[in-house]
Amino acid sequence: MRHRFTFIIGLLALGLGLAPALPASAAVFSPKSFTLENGLQVVVVENHRIPVVTHMVWYKTGSADEARGKSGIAHFLEHLMFRGTETLKPGEFSRIVNRNGGNDNAFTSWDYTAYFQSVAADRLALVMEMEADRMANLRLTDEVVLPERDVILEERRQVIDNNPNAVLGEQMRAAQYLHYPYRVPIIGWESEMRTLTTEDALAWYDRWYAPNNAIVVIAGDVTVDQVRPLAEKYYGKVARREIARRDRVEEPPQQAAxxxxxxxxxxxxxxxxxxxxxxxxxxxxxxxxxxxxxxxxxxxxxxxxxxxxxxxxxxxxxxxxxxxxxxxxxxxxxxxxxxxxxxxxxxxxxxxxxxxxxxxxxxxxxxxxxxxxxxxxxxxxxxxxxxxxxxxxxxxxxxxxxxxxxxxxxxxxxxxxxxxxxxxxxxxxxxxxxxxxxxxxxxxxxxx
Amino acid sequence: MTQVFSRFLLALLLVPLLALPARAIDIQRVTSPGGIEAWLVADPTNPIIALEVAFRGGSASEPAGKEGLASLATDLLTEGAGDLDSQAFQKRLADLSISLYFSSGRDSLQAGFRTLTENRDEAFSLMHLALTEPRFDEPAVARARSQMLVGLKRELERPGSIASRAFWSAAFPDHPYGSSPSGTPESVDGLTVADMQEFIGRRFARNNLLVGVVGDITPAELGERLDALFAGLPERANIPEVPEVQPSFAGDVMVIDRNIPQSTVLFGQRGVKRSDPDFFAVSILGEVIGGGFGSRLTEEIREKRGLAYSVYAGLASLDRGAMLIGNVGTANARVSESLDLVRQEWARLSEEGPTEEEMADAKAYLTGSFWLGLDNSSRIASTLVAIQREGLGIDYLDRRSAEIEAVTMADLKRVARDLFDAKALTFVVVGKPEGVTATRPAPGQDS
Known part of the structure; x- marks a missing residue:
């Protein structure tokens, strides 16, 4: 069962059965938060029941930030983030997590892209080091990018084209939003997915992946005092970079059912x-x-x-x-x-x-x-x-x-x-x- | 806004594997004054109690022609009991935020609840009512039956469900494991309230329950509540014996023609049961060949060639039989290439066994990742029940890692050679695969 998490995680979000309450004044998760000098926010939620942590990095970018003609690039890059850095070979990231008894995965939505690992609490430093590494040192070549493009095309067939409900859902979104980019599917339109290149992926990475455009969330058997020095050691050395504004068009008035x-x-x-x-x-x-x-x-x-x-x-x-x-x-x-x-x-x-x-x-x-x-x-x-x-x-x-x-x-x-x-x-x-x-x-x- | 795409997809068709890691979860054995045993992990941190129960005797023990009975009967247990009709019962649960469920598998029935501590009186008593006085009112039966019939129609829309039904049927042609737990339109139509009452009545019995509890409750309190929870159930269960079975895999390829862009492929051969001394050896080999990133199938089929988004293989162990089972989804034009690669890797593992590095990695993954599944109280409670079901002992969590580490390279080479058999590997393909020749018709298909 390794590595196969669900691809629809968002259903747990606030509102659909997610979150909080007791007496109305109680806090829910009581998280602790700090921000590094390079702008990276770190949030810690303690839970000491079992000696496990989940480590997540959320980037403030998603498919709705894509340029016209490049649909699917946000999700494609998410896949490619596992295909090597200056020090890790393609596929090695997940292999190291697994051989340390952990699981990892990632997901992309219209507004965000997130990566996570669940590991024994004493392996937290390892996954922080690797996640910080690929925040700055991704390395891509056609040799690994092109087969992965075939993988996302298969993903599209499996998740959308083989499923009549998903096909209709995609058409409904395109009809719901007249102009706002949520009308474009996260995975991309097939004709555009086929044309995505290594250069497109690297341009996307350079544009959005930086500590000042990310949030790290760590939950589990760890304290904020333990996390802080690790965050400074690994993420602290990733340089802040200028991030372009998210350029979202306005949705015009909708005037017909x-x-x-x-x-x-x-x-x-x-x-x-x-x-x-x-x-x-x-x-x-x-x-x-x-x-x-x-x-x-x-x-x-x-x-x-x-x-x-x-x-x-x-x-x-x-x-x-x-x-x-x-x-x-x-x-x-x-x-x-x-x-x-x-x-x-x-x-x-x-x-x-x-x-x-x-x-x-x-x-x-x-x-x-x-x-x-x-x-x-x-x-x-x-x-x-x-x-x-x-x-x-x-x-x-x-x-x-x-x-x-x-x-x-x-x-x-x-x-x-x-x-x-x-x-x-x-x-x-x-x-x-x-x-x-x-x-x-x-x-x-x-x-x- | 809730849709996301991810690197990997959940593997849908596998029976949950039993595997547990080893560290300090403190499990207490609680015996009620009336003699009912439960395993408890007491944890007052959050004001929550989760309870899980399993009863032996799932859909495989349905009478012939009554396929779907376990599913329909368990669906109806939260649709009214005692003086409460369906809406009254559900309203009580909803108002108190108690989630109470009953479900069925091939080998067993499960039940459970999760409640805030402050509502535990009602949680225990509503479950007791559902166990002992289910109403099976006609409108609720009609509603649940129609939902099952629609579920059967929806199965026909999903390539994975079509493949799964044919695959299980081909694997177990003369055994109840070959029937789908969701039944057929004909069998579901014919199920009666008397069928359901008898089915439940033979299984819900004091000598046939395994209980796991996690959360904000003391052993003493749990003990007393257990007697009340199961009060009124018969002393002994009376369940037809399900025979042992070896799956029937002769290396066939079956094709079910569907006009879809990607073919869904299931494949399998015989496996080993949880009780087999080689269970962990086979689990390790399963990780090596099909466990995910770094596994041989993912490496060859996805990473090197981009033939699939998801490819998986692993062990599916049932009480009376076991399979190694896998799946892959590949564009129609390249299905034969994927099938060849599966066969090739299967044969290579059989001949060569794993490398030292693969063995070490798989052991580390199996020992460590177990804990990750214990993410909430209900999951921990389910694990307590699963350990009891397999008779692994209350110290299993402390032993598990050592048992995995004890598997040797010689064990793995022997098991790979004796068990992994590329010639027996049997495939069901749903789609329009090119270059694939069926060697026999799929069960339930005309051609």
């Missing part, structure tokens, strides 16, 4: 999804973000939530129904709905059911009891989040890389607790605007 449909011979089970442009923690009407988290919990927090209870249990027209809010972004977030019909029921009936629930929400709002229950569940999730080592490192790394503060993460339970009925209703009215939406239908090819 979009509807797309894919008929696919591979599909056996139809489904419908609807997504609305929404504020994120950084973009748009950010005052709605916590209300949207509570709203998503009311609509979709388990089998007693509104959508499941109505469509799956009471009306018995769907096998699944839910909603989500994703505000983990520098640019626009999204609020979405999805469902799939019971055998013998048309997908349109499920869509109508979702529409009816949205209409009811906009007309009648939510109840105090629903709000109280949702807050209670969200706040309990913060206690459970502390139970793991990797979880807190992921949450903090993502939040900080996306421009939130430690204080934002630590006060999450209080902010959830402070959400009012009026705020939820205002957030719902602000976001659930048909002109800001895309509806996607996936259906089987009719048999004739």
């Amino acid at each position: 979009r509807r797309i449909e894919r008929i696919d011979a591979r599909v056996q089970q139809p489904s419908v999804s609807r997504q609305y442009l929404a504020p994120s923690h950084q973009w748009g009407e950010t005052q709605h973000q916590y209300a949207l988290e509570v709203l998503a919990e009311i609509l979709s927090g388990g089998p007693t939530s509104r959508l499941y209870r109505k469509l799956v249990v009471e009306d018995a027209i769907a096998v699944s129904a839910g909603a989500y809010y994703s505000g983990d972004a520098i640019g626009p977030g999204s609020f979405g709905f999805a469902g799939s019909p019971r055998p013998g029921v048309e997908v349109e009936a499920v869509e109508a059911g979702i529409d009816a629930e949205i209409a009811r929400l906009l007309a009648d709002g939510v109840t105090e009891a629903e709000i109280a229950d949702a807050k209670q569940r969200l706040k309990a999730s913060a206690v459970f989040a502390v139970d793991s080592i990797r979880g807190p490192a992921n949450i903090l790394g993502r939040a900080l890389t996306l421009g939130q503060s430690i204080e934002d993460v630590e006060s999450w339970p209080e902010r959830i607790d402070a959400v009012t009925e009026a705020e939820i209703e205002a957030a719902a009215k602000s976001v659930l605007v048909p002109e800001h939406s895309v509806t996607g239908i996936l259906r089987p090819k009719p048999t004739s």
